[in-house]
Amino acid sequence: MAAKKGARRQASGKAAKKAPASARRPKLTVDAAHAARLYDDLARHYPDAHCALDHRDAFELLVATILSAQCTDKRVNMVTPVLFAKYPDARSLAAAAQEDVEEIIRSTGFFRNKAQNIIAMAGALVDRHGGEVPREMDALTALPGVGRKTANVVLGNAFGRNEGIVVDTHVSRLSQRLGLTRETDPVKIESALVPLFPRERWTMLSHLLIEHGRQICDARKPRCGDCPIAALCPSSLA
Numbered sequence: 001m002a003a004k005k006g007a008r009r010q011a012s013g014k015a016a017k018k019a020p021a022s023a024r025r026p027k028l029t030v031d032a033a034h035a036a037r038l039y040d041d042l043a044r045h046y047p048d049a050h051c052a053l054d055h056r057d058a059f060e061l062l063v064a065t066i067l068s069a070q071c072t073d074k075r076v077n078m079v080t081p082v083l084f085a086k087y088p089d090a091r092s093l094a095a096a097a098q099e100d101v102e103e104i105i106r107s108t109g110f111f112r113n114k115a116q117n118i119i120a121m122a123g124a125l126v127d128r129h130g131g132e133v134p135r136e137m138d139a140l141t142a143l144p145g146v147g148r149k150t151a152n153v154v155l156g157n158a159f160g161r162n163e164g165i166v167v168d169t170h171v172s173r174l175s176q177r178l179g180l181t182r183e184t185d186p187v188k189i190e191s192a193l194v195p196l197f198p199r200e201r202w203t204m205l206s207h208l209l210i211e212h213g214r215q216i217c218d219a220r221k222p223r224c225g226d227c228p229i230a231a232l233c234p235s236s237l238a
């Protein structure tokens with residue numbers, strides 16, 4: 001009986017403790033007008049947001065994106081000039097000795113896997129696409145080591161095709177803090193973002209969120225007091 005009374009008190013909220021801030025879930029703001037204001041404010045604030053991986057063509061961007069897994073773009077940009085000086089296209093990379101590639105990309109981490117992947121990917125480009133990078137999502141994701149995120153990066157930035165939205169760790173965190181979704185799986189986050197933003201904004205949306213994540217909305221210490229979109233953010237601590 002006592003247990004029942006306790007349960008009733010909890011249900012009525014009298015005895016329930018307030019959840020700590022870290023456990024509160026931001027209110028969902030899933031309407032396109034709100035999303036448009038967010039985008040416009042971010043675009044005003046980060047007019048130079050762009051793909052941070054240095055590249056001259058789709059092949060270089062594809063390789064750089066594979067190397068960027070679990071690694072900073074800055075670090076990748078330090079190794080790719082050496083890599084592309086030696087292997088400027090799919091044919092030369094496909095014929096490379098794995099140990100030589102490993103040596104060049106070592107500092108990007110997971111270098112054995114990455115070397116194996118980029119050599120196999122280059123081989124598949126030669127075998128299936130005449131050495132060129134395909135412009136279709138299905139063909140790209142069928143390449144060794146290429147997932148949807150990498151394909152979205154290449155399609156959006158090398159070919160100007162908005163086929164999807166790149167969801168990396170920044171986009172994932174920001175989408176949740178901004179109340180755009182409660183999903184945690186990147187593919188589900190992408191599905192939640194797609195209907196909120198016009199297609200022509202998809203590629204830039206990722207750049208803007210990534211830039212904001214790097215500059216202000218840090219994973220551990222978001223600087224809400226300096227945040228240009230705090231008024232639109234349900235997680236604001238300002």
Ligand code: SF4
Nearest residue numbers: 217222224227233236
């Ligand atoms: S108000 Fe804070 S949590 Fe929200 S986007 Fe800005 S920095 Fe991030």
